[in-house]
Amino acid sequence: xxxxxxxxxxxxxxxxxxxxxxxxxxxxxxxxxxxxxxxxxxxxxxxxxxxxxxxxxxxxxxxxxxxxxxxxxxxxxxxxxxxxxxxxxxxxxxxxxxxxxxxxxxxxxxxxxxxxxxxxxxxxxxxxxxxxxxxxxxxxxxxxxxxxxxxxxxxxxxxxxxxxxxxxxxxxxxxxxxxxxxxxxxxxxxxxxxxxxxxxxxxxxxxxxxxxxxxxxxxxxxxxxxxxxxxxxxxxxxxxxxxxxxxxxxxxxxxxxxxxxxxxxxxxxxxxxxxxxxxxxxxxxxxxxxxxxxxxxxxxxxxxxxxxxxxxxxxxxxxxxxxxxxxxxxxxxxxxxxxxxxxxxxxxxxxxxxxxxxxxxxxxxxxxxxxxxxxxxxxxxxxxxxxxxxxxxxxxxxxxxxxxxxxxxxxxxxxxxxxxxxxxxxxxxxxxxxxxxxxxxxxxxxxxxxxxxxxxxxxxxxxxxxxxxxxxxxxxxxxxxxxxxxxxxxxxxxxxxxxxxxxxxxxxxxxxxxxxxxxxxxxxxxxxxxxxxxxxxxxxxxxxx
Amino acid sequence: xxxxxxxxxxxxxxxxxxxxxxxxxxxxxxxxxxxxxxxxxxxxxxxxxxxxxxxxxxxxxxxxxxxxxxxxxxxxxxxxxxxxxxxxxxxxxxxxxxxxxxxxxxxxxxxxxxxxxxxxxxxxxxxxxxxxxxxxxxxxx
Numbered sequence: 001x002x003x004x005x006x007x008x009x010x011x012x013x014x015x016x017x018x019x020x021x022x023x024x025x026x027x028x029x030x031x032x033x034x035x036x037x038x039x040x041x042x043x044x045x046x047x048x049x050x051x052x053x054x055x056x057x058x059x060x061x062x063x064x065x066x067x068x069x070x071x072x073x074x075x076x077x078x079x080x081x082x083x084x085x086x087x088x089x090x091x092x093x094x095x096x097x098x099x100x101x102x103x104x105x106x107x108x109x110x111x112x113x114x115x116x117x118x119x120x121x122x123x124x125x126x127x128x129x130x131x132x133x134x135x136x137x138x139x140x141x142x143x144x145x146x147x148x149x150x151x152x153x154x155x156x157x158x159x160x161x162x163x164x165x166x167x168x169x170x171x172x173x174x175x176x177x178x179x180x181x182x183x184x185x186x187x188x189x190x191x192x193x194x195x196x197x198x199x200x201x202x203x204x205x206x207x208x209x210x211x212x213x214x215x216x217x218x219x220x221x222x223x224x225x226x227x228x229x230x231x232x233x234x235x236x237x238x239x240x241x242x243x244x245x246x247x248x249x250x251x252x253x254x255x256x257x258x259x260x261x262x263x264x265x266x267x268x269x270x271x272x273x274x275x276x277x278x279x280x281x282x283x284x285x286x287x288x289x290x291x292x293x294x295x296x297x298x299x300x301x302x303x304x305x306x307x308x309x310x311x312x313x314x315x316x317x318x319x320x321x322x323x324x325x326x327x328x329x330x331x332x333x334x335x336x337x338x339x340x341x342x343x344x345x346x347x348x349x350x351x352x353x354x355x356x357x358x359x360x361x362x363x364x365x366x367x368x369x370x371x372x373x374x375x376x377x378x379x380x381x382x383x384x385x386x387x388x389x390x391x392x393x394x395x396x397x398x399x400x401x402x403x404x405x406x407x408x409x410x411x412x413x414x415x416x417x418x419x420x421x422x423x424x425x426x427x428x429x430x431x432x433x434x435x436x437x438x439x440x441x442x443x444x445x446x447x448x449x450x451x452x453x454x455x456x457x458x459x460x461x462x463x464x465x466x467x468x469x470x471x472x473x474x475x476x477x478x479x480x481x482x483x484x485x486x487x488x489x490x491x492x493x494x495x496x497x498x499x500x501x502x503x504x505x506x507x508x509x510x511x512x513x514x515x516x517x518x519x520x521x522x523x524x525x526x527x528x529x530x531x532x533x534x535x536x537x538x539x540x541x542x543x544x545x
Numbered sequence: 546x547x548x549x550x551x552x553x554x555x556x557x558x559x560x561x562x563x564x565x566x567x568x569x570x571x572x573x574x575x576x577x578x579x580x581x582x583x584x585x586x587x588x589x590x591x592x593x594x595x596x597x598x599x600x601x602x603x604x605x606x607x608x609x610x611x612x613x614x615x616x617x618x619x620x621x622x623x624x625x626x627x628x629x630x631x632x633x634x635x636x637x638x639x640x641x642x643x644x645x646x647x648x649x650x651x652x653x654x655x656x657x658x659x660x661x662x663x664x665x666x667x668x669x670x671x672x673x674x675x676x677x678x679x680x681x682x683x684x685x686x
Binding site for chain 2: 056058059060061062063064065068069116117118120121124125135136155157159160161162172173174175177178181182184185188190191192193210211212213214220221333335336337345346348349350370371373374375378379381384385386387389390394397
């Protein structure tokens with residue numbers, strides 16, 4: 001995987017560039033595309049390569065095995081040349097990411113909710129954490145623009161949201177979604193077709209979803225909107241240079257305290273320097289603080305952009321997930337169809353009757369493949385060894401469906417990304433270490449989500465339940481480690497993404513989240529990337545003032 | 546029983562033979578379901594190939610099984626559910642449930658998901674009328 005042809009360094013122009021982007025994932029591709037029309041010279045450095053969709057697991061009979069090996073969501077298990085190790089021993093939720101063009105969007109489900117208006121005003125409304133320095137209306141036009149670029153499927157009219165557009169029809173509810181939706185209707189609870197970054201019609205050169213069922217390990221059909229097939233082709237066509245297999249070691253600073261460029265290892269492992277007038281970080285909540293903390297100097301002894309607040313790497317938020325799956329008697333979708341189908345935000349907003357603040361989204365899960373079914377059954381004791389194996393297997397096969405709860409995680413300074421004192425990557429660069437505890441509020445929310453999910457699945461007809469909380473491998477959402485704010489003492493970047501301490505350094509990824517909301521973050525990360533790059537364009541004449 | 550035992554494999558012939566017996570213990574053939582066991586030559590060859598990339602935990606499982614005082618055919622109560630055998634069981638399941646005969650017995654087409662894909666029914670969208678009837682549930686800010 002991820003083994004596309006590496007760049008030759010012979011043809012590279014190392015003269016100073018106007019804008020240097022680090023990371024070609026969800027936010028890097030987005031900001032590159034949006035800045036391209038300025039005609040500035042823009043270069044992006046990406047530590048991995050291009051993936052070839054023909055090599056995604058769903059093209060082979062061993063797709064479920066490869067989902068646990070070279071296309072695992074866990075970089076420590078995947079351990080491909082593009083990956084760097086992450087010490088998550090002191091974290092009950094293990095990291096999930098992807099390193100390569102497209103970043104995490106290559107392996108995400110494409111579940112694509114927006115934040116709600118209340119998510120930007122957590123302190124005002126609920127007296128916890130902090131408000132964002134921007135609000136829903138600030139991001140709304142950028143959500144809309146990103147929806148058009150991404151191609152979002154869904155259904156307008158969701159009563160859990162302000163009015164929003166839908167670019168194409170929703171994904172099928174299927175047997176699984178319909179069965180569970182009946183349970184929600186019996187209880188009078190909210191549900192709605194999920195907004196998904198998955199094309200249900202041919203769209204912008206991508207074909208429609210054909211229900212491969214392996215969204216989490218790369219979409220061979222190209223229906224899922226990973227940025228390697230959405231933003232990047234257009235950015236490159238518009239003149240952006242993308243250098244793959246280039247791993248950044250550190251950002252350098254000049255005597256004036258401004259970023260002067262980056263030191264990186266190229267595809268041949270040779271250390272290079274690329275000078276830049278503007279540096280944009282797009283490596284998300286672990287990768288961005290890792291590089292900033294590795295970028296020490298006389299001016300920034302504790303890491304770049306870390307003088308005023310000391311908050312680089314702090315306030316890590318992860319979205320603890322619970323999973324409750326029902327086992328039904330009737331056959332459901334099983335291995336067929338995308339993970340996404342419908343969601344519920346019945347328990348999204350704060351309710352004073354509960355013993356926690358904030359809330360969560362239920363993201364329905366359609367089913368699982370034949371191998372995953374067997375492993376679920378054997379490891380949970382529901383499928384025995386020996387003569388009873390086959391009958392027991394058939395009681396689970398294509399009969400599992402349920403939901404995960406994406407619980408809003410509030411920022412806490414003791415949850416951190418730091419540099420591991422021993423662990424390094426293949427280039428000798430210190431690796432990140434995650435230290436994290438699930439808060440009392442998040443734990444109460446997880447417990448509540450399990451109770452309610454068990455209730456509705458039982459009402460829907462489930463005869464047995466499979467429960468996991470937290471999902472141990474579910475560290476998909478990495479947020480908060482370089483938070484946004486107006487006060488340099490309590491935030492790393494300002495309200496338009498510029499570092500308080502380094503006036504030509506910007507951050508556009510999930511690390512700038514002030515709070516996490518109770519939804520998947522990618523749509524908001526990309527809306528933020530469009531918003532910040534729009535601010536850069538509007539302020540070009542006085543960008544460093 | 547089989548000619549699957551390989552001489553160029555990192556597991557010894559004795560270990561391979563024991564592993565094959567373990568596979569049969571975990572997933573036996575069943576004529577009623579028209580399925581082979583995991584010790585079937587074709588499936589076991591796939592298992593032998595697959596364990597090469599993750600050998601240490603597999604050897605541990607084999608060592609545990611070989612250290613028992615009872616014949617392997619009677620070892621289920623001592624082995625089933627043990628965490629040390631989880632990697633071995635995982636590989637057995639991965640190889641067994643991608644075998645053509647097993648997939649077809651389950652009613653699946655024996656093929657990769659791509660490029661043909663699958664059909665999924667839309668479902669009854671009129672069920673949303675009850676949700677819409679409640680009206681707005683998001684909070685003003």
